[in-house]
Amino acid sequence: MLARSEIVSVVEQVAAEQSKTLAPLTDKLGLLETGLDSLCFAIIVARLEDRLGFDPFSTAEDTDFPVTVGDFIRLYEQASPGDVAA
Amino acid sequence: MSQREPTSLWQKLSEAGPLHARWLRGVTADVNLAALSRGSSLGAPLDELRGASVLIAARDQLPAALALIELDGVARRVVLCPPDLADEHLPAVIATGEIDAVVGDRCAAKAGRFVRCSAEIAPAHRVRRASERTEWVLLTSGTTGAPKLTAHTLCTLSTAMSGPDPLGAGAVWSTFYDMRRYGGLQIFLRAMLGGGSMVLSSAAEPVGDFLARAGASGVTHISGTPSHWRRALMSASLHKMAPRYVRLSGEIADQAVLEHLRSAFPDADLAHAFASTEAGVAFAVGDGLAGFPASYIGRPGAVDLRVVDGSLRIKSAGNALGYLGGVAFPRDEDGYVDTGDMVELNDGRYHFVGRRGGIINIGGQKVHPEEVEAAINRHPSVRMSLVKARRNPITGAVVVADVVVNSPAGAPSNADALKGEILEFCRATLARHKVPATIHFVPALEVGAAGKLARHA
Numbered sequence: 300m301l302a303r304s305e306i307v308s309v310v311e312q313v314a315a316e317q318s319k320t321l322a323p324l325t326d327k328l329g330l331l332e333t334g335l336d337s338l339c340f341a342i343i344v345a346r347l348e349d350r351l352g353f354d355p356f357s358t359a360e361d362t363d364f365p366v367t368v369g370d371f372i373r374l375y376e377q378a379s380p381g382d383v384a385a
Numbered sequence: 386m387s388q389r390e391p392t393s394l395w396q397k398l399s400e401a402g403p404l405h406a407r408w409l410r411g412v413t414a415d416v417n418l419a420a421l422s423r424g425s426s427l428g429a430p431l432d433e434l435r436g437a438s439v440l441i442a443a444r445d446q447l448p449a450a451l452a453l454i455e456l457d458g459v460a461r462r463v464v465l466c467p468p469d470l471a472d473e474h475l476p477a478v479i480a481t482g483e484i485d486a487v488v489g490d491r492c493a494a495k496a497g498r499f500v501r502c503s504a505e506i507a508p509a510h511r512v513r514r515a516s517e518r519t520e521w522v523l524l525t526s527g528t529t530g531a532p533k534l535t536a537h538t539l540c541t542l543s544t545a546m547s548g549p550d551p552l553g554a555g556a557v558w559s560t561f562y563d564m565r566r567y568g569g570l571q572i573f574l575r576a577m578l579g580g581g582s583m584v585l586s587s588a589a590e591p592v593g594d595f596l597a598r599a600g601a602s603g604v605t606h607i608s609g610t611p612s613h614w615r616r617a618l619m620s621a622s623l624h625k626m627a628p629r630y631v632r633l634s635g636e637i638a639d640q641a642v643l644e645h646l647r648s649a650f651p652d653a654d655l656a657h658a659f660a661s662t663e664a665g666v667a668f669a670v671g672d673g674l675a676g677f678p679a680s681y682i683g684r685p686g687a688v689d690l691r692v693v694d695g696s697l698r699i700k701s702a703g704n705a706l707g708y709l710g711g712v713a714f715p716r717d718e719d720g721y722v723d724t725g726d727m728v729e730l731n732d733g734r735y736h737f738v739g740r741r742g743g744i745i746n747i748g749g750q751k752v753h754p755e756e757v758e759a760a761i762n763r764h765p766s767v768r769m770s771l772v773k774a775r776r777n778p779i780t781g782a783v784v785v786a787d788v789v790v791n792s793p794a795g796a797p798s799n800a801d802a803l804k805g806e807i808l809e810f811c812r813a814t815l816a817r818h819k820v821p822a823t824i825h826f827v828p829a830l831e832v833g834a835a836g837k838l839a840r841h842a
Contacts, residue, residue, distance in 0.1 A: 316808065317817065337748060338818055341779040345822035356778030 302351065302375035309346050313339050326369030333368065353378060393458025393515035394539055394577065395421070402580025406554035410602050411447030411504060412587045420506040422513075426451035427488065428501035430509075431459050435516060437485040440478070441502075442466040444490055446564050446585040448502040450573060452488045457539060458515030464522040464534065465565040468588060469834035477531050481710035482522060522709060523567055525662045534709040535662050542574055544687065544703035545666035549580050552605060556581030559599045561609035561617070562836055563588065567662040568635045572608050581605075588834065593622035600626035608632035608658075610836035611642045615769040618645050619791075632669070634658040636837050637737040639759035640675040641767070647673055659737075663715060664722040665703025675759070676728075676736035689721070696741055697724045727753065743840065745773075748780035752819045754840070757784055760811045761821075766790050766803060771830050771838055772821065783822040789830055800826055 307324060310333075314321040319334045330340065348354040355378030365371040404419040416426075425431070426448060439460045443449040449465070456463050464482040466475075478484075479496040486498040521542060524532040550556040558576035562569030564585060576583035584602045586595055596617060599607060607628045609617070614633060617623055631646055631653045638657035646655055658669040659677070667688055670677045682690050688701040698721035705722070707714040715723040725742070728735040739753025754772035761770040768789045774782040788807065790797045797803045804824045811820040831839040 316812070337779050341748070341777045341783050342822040344777060344779060345775060345783045345785065349823050349825075354778065357776075 302379060303372050305350055306343075306347065306372055306375060309343050309350070310335070313342050313346070317342075324368050326367060326372070328368045329366060330368060330371060347375065351375070351379070391458055391515045391518045393513065393519075394454055394574075395458065395513050396515060397539075398454070398577040398580075401549055401578055402554045407580070408582040408602075409447060409450055410582065410584045410598075411445060412585075412590055412598070413445075414447060414504040416447065416451060416504060416506060421451070421454060423508060424506040425455060425509040426502050426504065426506055427455055428503075429498075431455065431513075433498075434486055434488075434500065435459050436461050437497075438462040438464070438483045440464045440466055440482060440484045440487045440489075440496065441565075442470075442475075442487055442489040443502055444468055445504070446587065447504040448490050450564055450583075450585065451504065451506075452502040454577070455513075456488070457519045457521075458513075458517055460519050461517050462520040462522060465524070465570070467524055467563055467565045467834065470524065470532065474531050478524065478534065481534050520706070521570075523565070523570070523662050533712055536706040536709055538706070539574075541665060541703055541705065542570060543578055544701060545571065545660075546575055546578050550575075553580050554582070556606060557584060557602055557604045558582070559584035559586070559602075559604045559607045561586055561592075561595070561607075561613035562635070563834070566835055567660065568608065568610070568836070571634075571660065571666065572606075575606070592616050593620045596620055596622040597625045599628075604628055606630040606632070608634060610635040610832075611638050612636060612769065612830075612832045612838050613836045614642055614646060615789075616832065618642075618649060619768055623649060628653050630654045630656070632656050632658060634660055635835070637739075637755050637759065638675060639762050641759070641762035643673055643675060659697075659726075661699075661722075661724050661726075663705050664699040664724050665701055665705065667697070667699050667701070674734070676731075676734040679730055679733050679735055682735070691721060692728055692730075692735070693717070693721075693723070695727045695729070697726050697728050697735075697737075698722060699724060745782055745784060747782055747784065747818045750816070750818045752784060752816075754784075757786065757811065757815065757819055757821065760814050760819075761786055761788060761807055763814075764807050764810045766792070766797065767807065769830055769838075771840070773840070775822070777822075780818075784819060786821040786824045787827045787830060788824055789827060796828070797826055 317339050321334050355374045365374050407418045409416045437460050441449050441452050441463055484496045487496050488500045488502045492499045521537045523535045525535050558572050560569050560572040564570055564573040584599050584604055604626050611633055631650050656669040656671045660666040691698050700721040727738050727741055729738050739755040745752050757772040758770045768791050771787045775785045777783045833839045
């Protein structure tokens with residue numbers, strides 16, 4: 300569960316910085332309905348790479364692009380090397 | 386022939402002021418210019434190098450500077466080899482420069498004759514007769530590939546000089562630059578043609594030692610790149626010198642570095658100049674503000690400036706003659722040299738925003754790293770920064786920044802809070818795609834041999 304709390308906190312931080320109103324985050328919520336635009340997600344991916352040490356978009360082969368918040372979090376959980384949890 | 390007899394650097398510097406009162410100062414030796422009227426730094430009679438194409442390849446600046454003084458007007462061509470030239474490029478430089486002889490402090494390359502030069506002036510009877518209009522060739526430090534050989538003459542290199550310095554032999558010039566690069570050579574020539582002295586730097590010398598030596602030598606005028614100056618501003622030895630004139634060139638001078646220097650040297654004239662090896666000196670700005678007045682474009686005078694497709698173009702007698710070896714030179718059909726430096730007009734002032742090739746594309750929107758660095762550097766806790774692209778699966782790239790803080794410890798006490806503040810600073814002045822996605826605090830940034838922030842791809 301390393302990724303979920305990290306991801307949620309980064310998403311909230313970026314939304315606040317970018318003055319975006321964030322919809323309540325649920326797994327089923329579409330990424331496009333979160334209130335964030337593509338630049339926000341670009342920043343989120345960059346920050347998560349700094350925190351977690353990887354970017355699942357570049358490490359996983361043949362990744363389906365995530366559509367929902369749940370997809371996005373799962374992508375990180377599945378790509379996690381596992382020992383990053385600490 | 387309507388052209389006058391060639392005149393040499395030696396002749397001009399001799400006429401500029403009394404030799405016995407003037408010095409070339411290196412790290413380990415000082416040479417009084419009068420010694421050159423009684424002796425020579427070269428291990429061979431000058432006439433043996435007359436008409437030759439000579440590569441000056443000394444490790445230290447002092448023997449190179451002495452050799453240059455002796456060979457102008459004698460050699461057909463002098464090629465000034467910077468100390469950091471990779472050995473692999475040497476054969477191409479020798480071939481393109483049609484080198485007949487190498488003058489150096491060690492035999493590094495085999496090309497015709499080798500003549501030793503040193504900072505020791507041996508007694509010699511020298512008739513300093515000028516017979517050649519010597520071509521001066523500078524190597525431009527390309528980021529990749531072989532260096533280009535840019536041809537000048539003493540005349541094209543000294544167009545920006547305005548005669549004897551009011552301080553006369555009291556003017557002591559110095560620069561963080563190596564004198565074999567355009568920016569350093571300008572300062573060397575100002576010292577020599579203005580009647581003053583010169584304190585040479587050394588790549589191996591710690592910046593604090595250099596500042597102390599400059600102070601002890603009574604430096605009155607000193608120049609460097611903004612990166613050189615940011616490093617100097619972090620040195621406790623900065624105030625060991627008290628220059629009257631502080632000059633920046635070679636990189637974009639942002640408002641932050643100008644203000645830091647203004648407060649470090651409140652009584653000095655502060656100027657930031659624009660010049661390039663190919664285009665020569667365009668102007669110096671003395672009002673303490675970043676950028677330059679829009680009125681400089683198209684104004685009558687010795688230097689014609691224009692902006693085409695966003696980049697600054699320059700036409701003047703200070704333009705280089707061209708590149709050797711048939712390499713295409715960036716001169717347009719009207720004779721203007723394209724600098725590749727991009728400018729933007731804002732409130733009656735042009736600001737440099739970066740190099741044409743350095744643009745980062747963020748989801749189709751463009752950003753120059755330098756404009757982001759200028760915004761970051763305005764934060765009072767920041768000494769310098771490097772902005773670069775990081776590939777990103779959403780937008781192709783995002784902007785990320787490495788930041789050096791002011792604190793002597795090298796790391797901020799509250800990193801997260803400071804990151805937040807810097808980002809807020811950026812958001813206040815930059816479009817959102819230009820604001821860094823992430824910031825890393827680093828203890829130092831690499832500054833290349835030319836004194837410019839190292840920008841790796």
